[in-house]
Amino acid sequence: MFLNRKSLWPHLLRWEKRAAETDRPFRLRFGTLFIGHAGAAREVLLDSADNYLSQSGFFRIGPTPLSAELRARASRELVMVLSRHARPSAFALDAALQQVGDGRRRLRHQRWGVELIRRYFAPVIADQRHTEINSLVDAYVTASVIGDDIVGHLVRGPHHTVPAVRAGFAEHLGRLPARESSPTDLVDIVLGLEGELSLADRAQLLQRLVLSTVGFTGVALEWVVLLGVQYGYNTPAVRPEDVRSLVREALRLYPTAWRLVRVAAVDHELAGLSVRAGEHVLIGTHAIHRAGPVWDEPLAMRPTRWEETTEGQRQSYLPFGKGEAMCPASGFALKALEHLGYLILRDYQGSVRLRRSAPHARTLLAPPAGWTRLTSHR
Template sequence: MFLNRRGLWSHLRRWEQLAADTDGPFRLRFGTLFIADADAAREVLVGSAENYLSQSGFFRLGSTPVSHLIRTEASRELIAVLARHDLDSAFDVDAAIRELSDHRSRLRHQRWGVGLIRRYFAPAIADQRHTEINALVDDYVTSSVIADDIVGRMVRRPHRSVPLIRAGFAEQLRQLPVRSADAEDLVDLVLGLPGELSPADRAQLLQRLVLSTVGFTGITLEWVVLLGIQYGYNRPTVRPEEIRSLVRETLRLYPTAWRLVRVAATDHQIAGVSVHEGEHVLIGTHAIHRSEAVWDRPLEVCPSRWEKPTDDQKRSYLPFGKGEGMCPANGFALKALQHLGCLILRNYRGEVRLRRRKPHVRTLLAPPTGWTRLTGTG
């Protein structure tokens, strides 16, 4: 669909303007119904979710979600796995930044955040004993999460790396026993899921969990550090509560998951507009987050707005979605972003250089091409 196009940022900005000029949902040129109202969005995601095909961005095989039982178990186990690791105290952020920087101490946008988050969540993704699986995870992050979902290189030609990596995951998972105790990592999690899932099915679920864990969080970390440097949060005295507000404002202005798509399961209406079975409904998170009707100076970076957000602002804030399809690990993602953002902005001097001014939009909404230089203050 629209992901095969170039220059998606201009499309997003045009849709935001159309949303501002239109009262209610409207159809885009390719027929998809676009929603930029928080109440209508919540109606689709929660209030009348039965009117749409069951959907999950993480727990699905191809475009088909796994059963409700498996999704419930997987969500519960994902939260438990993350909770079992004291990632904050175990992570060496200085070593990670050194490894990811070039010889001029520069971190390349659209890549470094994912690399750092891959290292941060490494114990929760796959234990060190899973040598082959960890190598495959690294290949998948480089060749698919970065090259496809962020940069978009692979969109216009056959994508050969993902099936090969998935086959490698399946072969490794086939050789491992199901853990009898509680899951310690995502490998244990997918192995222990109930139901008649083949090794290839479990491999695909592992890939999607890696994408959700490192892709979305890594790109948001890049935005947090970039905006923190540009707007005065890059100082030794910055407080955790300031970074918390900065993270929330970053996810408002540049929601990594910039759209949520649902497919109608039956004929019905949304805010007075008829929707027919099989039609796509696109919820523009970016447009909802930039509505002048809800946000004062919506295009400005203003973290202080989160000190006393209004009820309308709370209802209109949907960076992780809502309802059954909501990201189950959003609490841990926020915790990681706040912790790492504080560490980096407090302990490093920062410099940003942008080759382009516009954000880069593919599957994820990423910072413009360019680099950030971090120099330790110690």
């Protein structure tokens, strides 16, 4: 189902509506248990996490995560590498916007944010010394992250591209010397992982890190800029704290990671329902983020709500997940969104044109088809 060429947004709306009509999880047509309430989500992710298989969206080979020790070490190194790149003063934003636009300052939705973040994080993905690897990263971002995980109209292409990119990563990783110092980029992180990992394994880990670094953050940036333009935040008078609230509200209404999936490890009960070992549980962050009892006017775009939040709202906010499998770089993703969102909305006038009104949901929840046009305030 998740490889359907069409957007899954209509399904999300149905699940969201059904979650609002019941106080417990329910099974979808294809058997997966759907959770649309924060209490049950917390039980799965935190309180009773031992009932579910250990997993990681970042550090795994196929469905099998690396050991907890390796994941912890890799997460620490990822944070260390990203911390060196926080708010890079050398990033040429205007030139990057021209490169990802169409020559008339139009930024095509479902594409431009990923391409911009690819450039923003270029020094920490594969430093300039990795010329061939950088070319493979670009091919993967274009054909798979954009073509499959976001747009989804070109299903055949990514299925051929991903194996070729992995093979290329493995070949070039094998030519690099062993890491002798602290890591400077994602390539160093995967090269330095201990254990019996083949070059193909390390290539797959690099690919997953590129998806998490570029894909999720890039789509979120598109939402921040689109909503910022629509709601009057693109003005020289905008403040960093205004954009900080805008980022959080954009991730509430349109969480890029619209679902968190867990697999039951043992038979158990969840909110009064029987869950069998091997069964998939889908946590709908979009439904939890729009729950009426928790969020006042849940479908309204109200960034000011983040000036003062309740405990229930804080527990219901899951844009990066919770628990062991939570995104290890969530803090730096927020910093990048706040930094770039602020610079773009402060320095550029904007207008938005949508070809469709509904968001586009596949692996990632992206803005509707269309474009945003930016012109400098200067």
